[in-house]
Amino acid sequence: MKTTIAAALFILILLTSQAQAQEPLVFAADRDYAPYSMIIDGRQAGIDMEVLMEAAHRAQLQIKFQFTSWEELLDMVKEGEIDGAVSLFASTEREKTAIYMDAIPLHYSSYALFTKVGQTFTFKTYSDLKGKIIGKVAGIDLGDEFSAARTAGTMDVKEYPDIASVIEGVLSGELDAFAGNLDVTFWRLKEMGMTSSIVSLPKQILSDKPAYAVLSRTGAVEDKSLVIQKLERAMQEMRRDGTYNKIARRYLFRF
Secondary structure: OHHHHHHHHHHHHHHHHHHHHHHOOEEEEEEEEEOOOEOOOOOOOHHHHHHHHHHHHHOOOOOOEEEEOOHHHHHHHHHHOOOOEEEEOOOHHHHHEEOOOOOOOEEEEEEEEEEOOOOOOOOOOOHOOOOOEEEOOOOOOOOHHHHHHHHHOOOEEEEEOOHHHHHHHHHHHHEEEEEHHHHHHHHHHHHHHOOOEEEEEEEEEEEEEEEEEEEOOOOOEEEEHHHHHHHHHHHHHHHHHHHHHHHHHOOOOOO
16 A cells, blocks of 8 residues: 555656646747737747747747736846846846856847938937937847947937837937837838838947847746756757748848
């Protein structure tokens, strides 16, 4: 009888352990970051989401996504309310709360200033923005130069909850220009039928800045180093065998 009970307990423990091991990793993604992460007709989509899903499959890990706002995503990573997230720029401040999969970026981002057709102005240095009102999506890191110019009061920076409201800010005259990711902004302008109304200025604020997947430092994932190693290895393999470009090409012709 004791042997039977012990065997039953062993099986129960084994099944519980297997169930726990199969719990999917939950990653947060910005719902307003097309073509990298977005909701289309109620379906999760985007380059970063598809790449990480494929990497998890190759690494024999289960993963699912929770789409939210960018500011909420950053808070969830900081508080350990999520296992990981996409697509973060590396910074000293963020590295306090996030462990970066920095062996291989999810994508590279370039940012520029956008303004209304017919109201363009010269932008070669940040001193050219003196007295201008510049919009940006809240929580987006635009680099040290932009931050320093903002702190110095060179330009007035106004933050908005999403890219659509920033675009409306320019169209309504609230803003002189806004800082936007080139791929994300052109995608949204095309959706809004505004490609002939808004133009980008030639000088880029950021050029080919890498964006990474991260794990929350205080999240529930037990062996974070092993998980990162597996996902990085899989993503590197995807770059080598052309899978990354195949995924990205479904969204951006330049791939």
